[in-house]
Amino acid sequence: MSRRSVERLVVQSLCVETGRPLVRDVSFDIEPGTVFGLVGESGSGKTLTSRAILGLLPRGVTASGSVRLGDQELLNMPPRQLRTVRGARIAMIFQDPMSALNPLMRVGTAIAQVVQAHQDVGRRQARIRAVDLMERVGIRDAAQRARSYPHEFSGGMRQRIVIAMALASRPSLLLADEPTTALDVLVQAEILALIDGLRREEGMSVLLVSHDFAVVAGSSDVVGVMYAGQLVEQGAAADVLSRPRHPYTAGLLSSHPQGHARGTLAAIPGAPPDPGSLPSGCSFAPRCPRVQPDCLVAPIPMSSAHGSVTVRCLHPLESGLTVERSHG
Numbered sequence: 001m002s003r004r005s006v007e008r009l010v011v012q013s014l015c016v017e018t019g020r021p022l023v024r025d026v027s028f029d030i031e032p033g034t035v036f037g038l039v040g041e042s043g044s045g046k047t048l049t050s051r052a053i054l055g056l057l058p059r060g061v062t063a064s065g066s067v068r069l070g071d072q073e074l075l076n077m078p079p080r081q082l083r084t085v086r087g088a089r090i091a092m093i094f095q096d097p098m099s100a101l102n103p104l105m106r107v108g109t110a111i112a113q114v115v116q117a118h119q120d121v122g123r124r125q126a127r128i129r130a131v132d133l134m135e136r137v138g139i140r141d142a143a144q145r146a147r148s149y150p151h152e153f154s155g156g157m158r159q160r161i162v163i164a165m166a167l168a169s170r171p172s173l174l175l176a177d178e179p180t181t182a183l184d185v186l187v188q189a190e191i192l193a194l195i196d197g198l199r200r201e202e203g204m205s206v207l208l209v210s211h212d213f214a215v216v217a218g219s220s221d222v223v224g225v226m227y228a229g230q231l232v233e234q235g236a237a238a239d240v241l242s243r244p245r246h247p248y249t250a251g252l253l254s255s256h257p258q259g260h261a262r263g264t265l266a267a268i269p270g271a272p273p274d275p276g277s278l279p280s281g282c283s284f285a286p287r288c289p290r291v292q293p294d295c296l297v298a299p300i301p302m303s304s305a306h307g308s309v310t311v312r313c314l315h316p317l318e319s320g321l322t323v324e325r326s327h328g
């Protein structure tokens, strides 16, 4: 089996817009073999960020900045060349596994096709490899099940098949956008454990996108917290979780101290600003319990807080132990 290449992803000053800014000045690295968790409320720009990395933005939406995988710049790469990167070095899984599967094709055939597209093997070999991959992602009686159609599987099993398809190209980077949102809690934990095991054993990097801090907290080495199209805090997961500096991060975390509660981003009163009418200073200021006059003047830069953590806040929390909330 061919060894996957080990590549670092470096996203620098990524902006996505469609007349108005939707993602603003997003920068992060994903070291080989690590998981970067991107968390934020609905509409904060997580999906557009991951789609910009893949060069798969909707019509009329454009990206600028830099996205480097290994030594190659992906932004502005000719579409044909980008398609080969997308197939071979970056794989993706989305919230709805059904959308990634052809309902009329047996799952074993679907996986085998991906194998054949990326490895110089015949149909039989590809078939065998497909069954291997299904076993690998925890599908029992894989040889038998390879003959089934997508609708014959449960949601969790379908997501396993999509992961097997993603692995078939032996990617160095896996983009997982809300991979467990459609699944119940137990299955969600199984899928996250599976992704984590594959990450460790196969040495691939993962961009894990979720609106659920519990999902990101439990599975990421580094986390980035998005708000209104910007990263507002990022750093080693252990640091951010134990000592959040941005009032937004602290607010998210205070609603479930152990990081195990679900669906809690709504715990902060108010709503994110409309991308068409962003406040002139800090985007979070209208909801922030610590807001000061200087927060309202000019855009807030990212600055280093402690250890690996950077924060986009003029008045960050001194210690994560004193989490403040505005009310209720």
Ligand SMILES: Nc1ncnc2c1ncn2[C@@H]1O[C@H](COP(=O)(O)OP(=O)(O)OP(=O)(O)O)[C@@H](O)[C@H]1O
Binding pocket: 018, 022, 040, 041, 042, 043, 044, 045, 046, 047, 048, 049, 058, 059, 061, 211, 275
């Ligand atoms: N094709 C588009 N044209 C215009 N605006 C868009 C388009 N796609 C997304 N947006 C806007 O960009 C912003 C970010 O959207 P995005 O889908 O990245 O958010 P998200 O963080 O993934 O949210 P969710 O948790 O709901 O998936 C939102 O304000 C959204 O309305």
Ligand SMILES: [Mg+2]
Binding pocket: 046, 047, 048, 177
């Ligand atoms: Mg999304």
